[in-house]
Amino acid sequence: MSKVTSQFQADGVLARTLHGFRPRASQSEMAAAVERTLTKKSQLVVEAETGTGKTFAYLVPVLLSDGKAIISTGTKALQEQLYHRDLPALRDALAPRKMVALLKGRANYLCLHRMNQAVAHSGELNKEQQSQLVEVRKWAQRTEDGDVGAINILQEDAAILPSVTSTVDNCLGRDCPDYDDCYLVKARKRAMDADLVVVNHHLFFADMALKDVGFGELVPQSDAVVFDEAHQLPDIASQYFGEAVSSRQLQELAHELKVLYLTELKDLKQLDKAADKLLGSLKDWRLVFPHDAMRGNWRQFSQQESVRMAAHMVAEHLGFLRDVCKNALGRSQDLDNAYERCVQFLHKWDQLQEVDRTGFSFWFETTVRQVTLHQTPLSVADKFGGYLERSEMAWIFTSATLAVGEDFSHFTNQLGIDQAETLCLSSPFNFAEQALLCLPRYLPQPHEREMPKALLEVVEQVLDHNHTGGTFVLFTSHRMLQIIAKQLEERTDRPLLVQGSTSKRELLQQFIAAGNGILLGTSSFWEGVDVRGDALRCVIIDKLPFASPDDPLLQARVEDCRLRGVDPFAQVQLPQAIIALKQGAGRLIRDADDRGVLIVCDQRLVTKPYGGVFLQSLPAMRRTRDLAVALEFLDTLEKSE
Structure with missing residues (x-):
């Protein structure tokens, strides 16, 4: 047993550090694979389903290894969770001498020069911006790191923020009169000195694109890179190479x-x-x-x-x-x-x-x-794959959703990852006991005019049987979300939380606090959302998440497939939709004690040949076509409270 895998045993450091820790074979297997990859400076692609404990499976070997590492997450929220919640206790237990740093993109840091300019010309601002500027100046007197996300009184998209932060375009660099006090420069300095740096994918690729044209280096050189929520990488990489x-x-x-x-x-x-x-x-x-x-x-x-x-x-x-x-x-x-x-x-x-x-x-x-x-x-495989080949680093890609069945080629081909070891780890949760998948009969097709009414009826019936638990309704379009939100507003006195009404973080906090809330969301709520216990007992998905045929990037990829003589539906559209559905379904069971119902309101799962591929990719829940059976299951959860 290696030094890494011993930490995952019943008497290891995780059991001593984490409340409620239980040894999991899949977690230990992933940790061993990460350890091998770090030692050999090779590549690893791991699908680790919900409950595997993938975060600690890569953090433990990274903390115990020599050299410098970058951990890149899908969103700023996950980045902060990793840095503030998951890392501190683990680092203290395993590698107390290792320095850890958090690095965000420049738009997250107060720019003193631009704030002073805004103050000098505050007469040019409207009343709302002037009021916000007053709050920024008060906060600027006490902040240590200049992270504007900490200004709780401001919304994430507050109108004043572009005037008090910098962009690559307007930053004066070393010529800035406030360079010595610059929060971004200080954050980068901390990252350069650290052994482990936590970034997000956008920052990583912004830096990679800059290095590619020889302008700069935001993310310090390292011996290893771990991408969590790696399924997002192909689209993000495309943005930064364009x-x-x-x-x-x-x-x-x-x-x-x-x-x-x-x-x-x-x-x-x-x-x-x-x-x-x-x-x-x-x-x-x-x-x-x-x-x-x-x-x-x-x-x-x-x-x-x-x-x-x-x-x-x-x-x-x-x-x-x-x-x-x-x-x-x-x-x-x-x-x-x-x-x-x-x-x-x-x-x-x-x-x-x-x-x-x-x-x-x-x-x-x-x-x-x-x-x-x-x-x-249309493809970043040559550029990104070439970058991996030239580097003498370990590269680890992990997510709960990377494979279609157990085939990783859709993911690896997009990024040009040719030499990677692949590993598919199933969840330790007992989905057959904990969850029920319902595909209700007699629903209209997703495009038919009667669909909004039918979907509303399903939601109302669920609410009637899920009084003390929470419900997510996930949509593939804002239009359908707004139709259902407007109708539900008049028909329920339960807390109704609608995406766009406030920040994602605030909506989730309100949803968890309510205990029996209803949250309506589109794509950003299909992933990176972790609600445990009775606060989320039912997830309803309106239809299969195929990308809109009007999406120009999809159109271009489809056309490219046709020119190459391959089937664009099988090559591009189907794999993307399967991974997205797995993400949405993954919101339901987040813990060994969670129980709940997943309802997918799309007849194509049973009427189309490709429906079977979707179903095979979902966790092994019990299935029913009868909505009454799903409602009975919710009733049993109410009684077992």
Whole structure:
């Protein structure tokens, strides 16, 4: 027995450290595989189903190994949970001398220079932003790490945050007057000195993309990288190996230059004029797109004459602004920085108009006020796989959902992971006893007009039999969520929590506190949500989570499959949907004592040939087509309280 696996025994460090710890063969097996990978500097891909204890299965060998390691998580929330909850006691018990650091992206840290600028020009802010700025300044007096996520009084998307944080574009780097006090610089310094650094996938790939073009290195060099929630990597990697320009970026640039004119460069009237011209053309640019928020195919949409004209005017006014800045170079660090951004944005803008290039998806997304153009590579396998091959590091990829059946090829092919050992570990939970899967009979097809009414009836019947427990209703579209939310509001006096009404963290806290709440959510609630006990007894899924056929990246991948002569449904759409359904189903049973019902309201699970592949990928729960049986099971849970 190795030093690592001995920690997982009944008399090991985990039993002494963790309340309620029980030895699990699958956890010990994963830890041994991670230990081998760290020693050999090789690659490992592990699907560890809910209950395996994968977090400790990789943390123990990492803490006991020599060298430096990066742990990358899927979200900032998981990053904080790992750093603040899971790591401290384990590190103290196993490796008290190891230094551990938390590193987030720059937008999470207060920028003192930009805060001081905002204070100096607070007259330019609206009343809400001025009030928020007062709170930021109070908090700035007492913060140690500058992490703006700790300003509890502000919402996650507070309007003031872009004015008091920096971006890669507007950061002055070593030329900044507040460089020595910079919270981001201090966080990076701590990460450079640490033995174990906890980051998130977005930060990791932002750094990897920067290193690829030789600009910088956010995440320090290490001997090992562990990706938790690794199923998210292919899409995130694609974003960072692509290009994007948003109208918000260009508007922020123009507004910053207007502030410079009002303060440092009052004689440069043309700067104010050029910024106004760009702002005007950006308003016209937004108007050529549909009003509602959407995603679309930029390659097709850009062929319209009105769109081409609007894009040309943005480029022309951005070029004018660049020329004005160029003529005043050397008069202000902020202006010199703005000139460089003008040059970069103009280059990207021109590149995004050249939509005839192959190997990329060209797409746009809009909000009520903004438009973002994207160029996304259809495959990152060569780039990411090459990165792994060149590195002399251990690479570990783990998630509860990576395989289709026991086949990992969908995941490994996307990332170019050719040499990895693979391991599929089933959950130690007794799903046959703990859970029931119901596929109700007689429901309409998902696309039929009667479906919202039928779904509402299922939800209401569940609520009638689940009085003292909580219910998740997970949707594949915001439209269906809003329809059901509006109807339920009038029909229940139970706590009804709807995604979008407040932050995800706040919604979950309210849901757990309520004990018998109803939470309606879309994609972000299908994963990374851990509610144990009776607070969540039933998960209802409205339909199979196939990606929208209108999604431009999906369209491009489908077209690429056709050109290569392979079946796009089997190669792309089906595996993605299976992994997403496994994630949603995984919300139900989170503990050995949890019990509950999973209801999937999609007839295709039993009427389509591919339905069997979905069912084989789900945990081995008892199954029924009779909703009454599921309701009876909920009744037994009520009585057993």
